[in-house]
Amino acid sequence: MEVTLKIFRFNxxxxxxxxxxxxxxxxxxxxxxxxxxxxxxxxxxxxxxFRRSCAHGICGSDALRINGRxxxxxxMLVKEVGGTKITVEPILGLRVLKDLIxxxxxxxxxxxxxxxxxxNDEPAPKQERLQTQEDRERFDDTTKCILCACCxxxxxxxxxxxxxVGPAAIVAAHRFVFDSRDRAGAExxxxxxxxxxxxxxxxxxxxxEACPREIQVxxxxxxxxxxxxxxxxx
Amino acid sequence: MGNYHQFDVIVVGAGGAGLMAALxxxxxxxxxxxxxxxxxxxxxxxxxxxxxxxLGNEGxxxxxxxxxxxxxxxDYLGDQDAIEFMCFEAIQAVYxxxxxxxxxxxxxxxxxxxxxxxxxxxxxxxxxxxxxxxxADRTGHMILQTLYxxxxxxxxxFFDEFQVLDMLIENGKAAGVIxxxxxxxxxxxxxxxxxxxxxxxxxxxxxxxxxxYSFTGDxxxxxxxxxxxxxxxxxxxxxxTGIYRLGILITEGVRGEGGILINDKGERFMExxxxxxxxxxxxxxxxxxxxxxxxxxxxxxxKRYLYLDMRPETVNKYAAVDGRKxxxxxxxxVTGEELLAKLPDIVDFARTYLGVDPVAQPMPVxxxxxxxxxxxxxxxxxxxxxxxxxxVLPGLYAAGECACVSVHGANRLGTNxxxxxxxxxxxxxxxxxxxxxxxxxxxxPADPSADIRQQLDAILSSHGEEKAYTIGNEMKAIMFDExxxxxIQAGMEKALAKVRELQERLKHVRTPDHGKPFNxxxxxxxxxxxxxxxxxxxxxxxxxxxxxxxxxxxxxxPNRDDVNWLKHSLIWVEDxxxxxxxxxxxxxKYQPKERVY
Numbered sequence: 001m002e003v004t005l006k007i008f009r010f011n012x013x014x015x016x017x018x019x020x021x022x023x024x025x026x027x028x029x030x031x032x033x034x035x036x037x038x039x040x041x042x043x044x045x046x047x048x049x050f051r052r053s054c055a056h057g058i059c060g061s062d063a064l065r066i067n068g069r070x071x072x073x074x075x076m077l078v079k080e081v082g083g084t085k086i087t088v089e090p091i092l093g094l095r096v097l098k099d100l101i102x103x104x105x106x107x108x109x110x111x112x113x114x115x116x117x118x119x120n121d122e123p124a125p126k127q128e129r130l131q132t133q134e135d136r137e138r139f140d141d142t143t144k145c146i147l148c149a150c151c152x153x154x155x156x157x158x159x160x161x162x163x164x165v166g167p168a169a170i171v172a173a174h175r176f177v178f179d180s181r182d183r184a185g186a187e188x189x190x191x192x193x194x195x196x197x198x199x200x201x202x203x204x205x206x207x208x209e210a211c212p213r214e215i216q217v218x219x220x221x222x223x224x225x226x227x228x229x230x231x232x233x234x
Numbered sequence: 235m236g237n238y239h240q241f242d243v244i245v246v247g248a249g250g251a252g253l254m255a256a257l258x259x260x261x262x263x264x265x266x267x268x269x270x271x272x273x274x275x276x277x278x279x280x281x282x283x284x285x286x287x288x289l290g291n292e293g294x295x296x297x298x299x300x301x302x303x304x305x306x307x308x309d310y311l312g313d314q315d316a317i318e319f320m321c322f323e324a325i326q327a328v329y330x331x332x333x334x335x336x337x338x339x340x341x342x343x344x345x346x347x348x349x350x351x352x353x354x355x356x357x358x359x360x361x362x363x364x365x366x367x368x369x370a371d372r373t374g375h376m377i378l379q380t381l382y383x384x385x386x387x388x389x390x391x392f393f394d395e396f397q398v399l400d401m402l403i404e405n406g407k408a409a410g411v412i413x414x415x416x417x418x419x420x421x422x423x424x425x426x427x428x429x430x431x432x433x434x435x436x437x438x439x440x441x442x443x444x445x446x447y448s449f450t451g452d453x454x455x456x457x458x459x460x461x462x463x464x465x466x467x468x469x470x471x472x473x474x475t476g477i478y479r480l481g482i483l484i485t486e487g488v489r490g491e492g493g494i495l496i497n498d499k500g501e502r503f504m505e506x507x508x509x510x511x512x513x514x515x516x517x518x519x520x521x522x523x524x525x526x527x528x529x530x531x532x533x534x535x536x537k538r539y540l541y542l543d544m545r546p547e548t549v550n551k552y553a554a555v556d557g558r559k560x561x562x563x564x565x566x567x568v569t570g571e572e573l574l575a576k577l578p579d580i581v582d583f584a585r586t587y588l589g590v591d592p593v594a595q596p597m598p599v600x601x602x603x604x605x606x607x608x609x610x611x612x613x614x615x616x617x618x619x620x621x622x623x624x625x626v627l628p629g630l631y632a633a634g635e636c637a638c639v640s641v642h643g644a645n646r647l648g649t650n651x652x653x654x655x656x657x658x659x660x661x662x663x664x665x666x667x668x669x670x671x672x673x674x675x676x677x678x679p680a681d682p683s684a685d686i687r688q689q690l691d692a693i694l695s696s697h698g699e700e701k702a703y704t705i706g707n708e709m710k711a712i713m714f715d716e717x718x719x720x721x722i723q724a725g726m727e728k729a730l731a732k733v734r735e736l737q738e739r740l741k742h743v744r745t746p747d748h749g750k751p752f753n754x755x756x757x758x759x760x761x762x763x764x765x766x767x768x769x770x771x772x773x774x775x776x777x778x779x780x781x782x783x784x785x786x787x788x789x790x791x792p793n794r795d796d797v798n799w800l801k802h803s804l805i806w807v808e809d810x811x812x813x814x815x816x817x818x819x820x821x822x823k824y825q826p827k828e829r830v831y
Contacts, residue, residue: 077587098751131344132340147274
């Protein structure tokens with residue numbers, strides 16, 4: 001089938017404003033949108049720039065806005081896009097550096113701000129710390145996060161202010177707050193109980209819809225909100 | 235000198251080995267990690283099934299058994315002192331990851347959960363033993379996340395999206411690296427006392443591959459251009475179960491949980507090739523069996539794929555045939571829900587890329603290029619060694635897939651790659667810091683990036699019409715056909731001639747992007763040059779080795795030849811000429827014998 005790819009283009013060295021360019025490519029319904037971007041770059045315009053690495057939905061490099069929805073280009077097949085016109089744009093809310101590449105630094109700054117690491121200063125046993133299957137299950141969903149930014153950059157509150165930590169950072173906090181081995185839950189909740197913390201979330205569910213790992217993002221944010229409200233973890 | 239930085243230790247690459255090295259080096263020395271990707275994008279994150287360690291949480295196990303299995307798995311080409319070191323260090327290393335916060339799956343009594351994997355056995359009964367410590371089917375993801383999180387906690391310095399293009403050797407010692415800042419196109423000089431390469435593999439040489447776009451062999455290619463040798467480059471692993479055509483990995487953990495390989499006649503064909511452990515034989519054995527089945531017309535519908543079947547009814551049927559029991563002695567019986575809980579990503583991949591629900595339908599799979607056993611020669615402390623006598627190059631270290639210790643020999647066992655990363659990453663980091671604390675900075679030349687700027691300028695000033703995209707595709711196709719699972723002299727000679735033609739054509743490549751910020755095209759071309767150089771020496775090494783061992787299977791020399799070939803190959807490129815030499819394998823406890831599964 002013939003597909004028309006309409007791609008957002010911006011060269012910071014020559015362009016005052018971004019524009020769109022369209023390319024016609026032959027595609028199989030099972031091709032990934034990433035395969036088409038590679039084809040365009042390899043055959044029509046080598047200057048087209050985007051990030052990618054693993055190409056199967058694990059490394060989180062190629063979060064893009066595909067027909068208006070945040071998706072990983074390597075996990076979005078042509079047949080799922082619906083139709084033969086595919087518009088590819090950078091994710092929103094982060095500065096565009098070149099074509100489909102955005103500045104990820106604010107996103108990772110937000111991630112780093114919530115103490116995204118296990119804190120436990122008690123002497124470790126010789127073997128593993130024990131954890132019941134139930135306790136492990138408590139935070140299983142949020143360990144799946146690949147930091148692709150699909151959720152955060154689909155969130156209107158984040159579009160309104162980059163200072164909002166955003167759903168991905170809250171997911172990272174959740175992963176530790178509800179880990180029975182961690183001892184810094186209260187401190188993380190204090191960080192998130194801030195004007196740019198969890199209360200910027202207005203339960204719009206864009207994040208959950210956008211997550212390529214099918215994490216229940218809004219639910220995780222809600223659990224963190226509740227923990228702050230009641231002042232304890234359950 | 236603009237853009238000059240100074241650190242005691244520079245780590246190149248931010249996957250499992252690089253981050254582990256950085257964590258340990260930064261305890262006592264100023265350390266910076268340079269990575270062409272954001273660290274969490276590294277390929278370690280795609281490892282699925284588990285990390286090997288004889289914890290014995292789900293059945294009797296011993297580090298000695300792990301050692302023997304790895305020696306046997308290596309087809310006796312692995313160095314036994316290094317393998318023993320790794321397998322004994324494994325237990326502590328896995329507990330350490332748990333203490334860092336890694337969310338392992340758990341046993342009913344709260345311990346780290348373990349599953350069987352190919353080639354890992356109870357050395358008394360010969361039956362599979364659960365040795366792979368896992369976090370569902372995203373163990374690599376959890377290792378990468380946990381190590382990056384610990385690096386944040388410990389304030390390790392990161393230079394993200396800095397592509398290292400060259401290294402500096404002054405007075406016979408490592409002195410730093412040159413890196414391109416991708417966002418600006420600016421060149422940076424990093425002056426260091428110790429340099430650790432942890433740049434990963436080079437599996438993008440082959441058409442069907444499980445490897446990320448980033449796996450272009452940058453570290454080995456850079457070192458080779460400085461006249462340093464690479465070891466055992468003919469040994470590259472083809473994993474049996476890649477998604478048909480795409481090559482995306484389906485973990486061996488599927489077979490660990492009871493999945494079965496099936497041919498067009500509905501037969502469990504592995505019982506012919508490995509009567510004892512069947513679908514849990516080592517990877518080289520299974521990939522060859524799959525090729526033989528397909529060659530004899532028993533691919534599904536006569537095509538070039540087979541089925542990997544993890545439907546509960548299939549798993550339970552064959553578990554009963556094998557007499558498989560749970561630890562409490564009850565028969566091994568699974569439900570679809572349990573499989574979904576243990577292998578959620580596999581189910582997701584199959585649904586996304588194959589349109590198949592693996593709990594209800596079998597998955598079409600074929601062997602996929604997966605792992606470089608060969609690479610930069612090191613000793614068990616990660617120190618790079620540069621000749622047949624294992625002479626150390628002061629200040630230079632390598633760890634992870636880009637290195638060849640050698641613990642994997644001619645064939646790596648599943649779960650030993652993640653283990654390799656954490657054990658040798660740690661020791662490389664410790665040794666690099668220890669060395670740096672007793673060394674001084676070597677003076678640098680006036681213009682340390684002159685060589686690499688010249689290389690890049692040559693690419694940018696090319697006026698040819700060749701497309702890098704086409705050159706890359708031609709390399710991948712011929713390497714997969716001729717230097718793949720099975721090899722034969724005439725085919726490899728054809729591949730070598732083709733690769734050399736492509737190296738020439740790359741000099742006439744079209745390069746429309748002359749911009750500075752994110753010139754991804756320039757980097758793609760530079761990486762393709764690395765792949766072609768490594769494809770060339772892989773093929774030369776493979777042509778020279780006139781035997782079959784582990785992942786190197788020659789149809790014209792079908793047998794292992796311990797009299798002539800129980801030795802590591804070393805290969806150099808000197809003044810454009812290739813030189814091969816050999817060094818002995820370290821054998822301590824286990825004399826080579828016939829390898830039967």
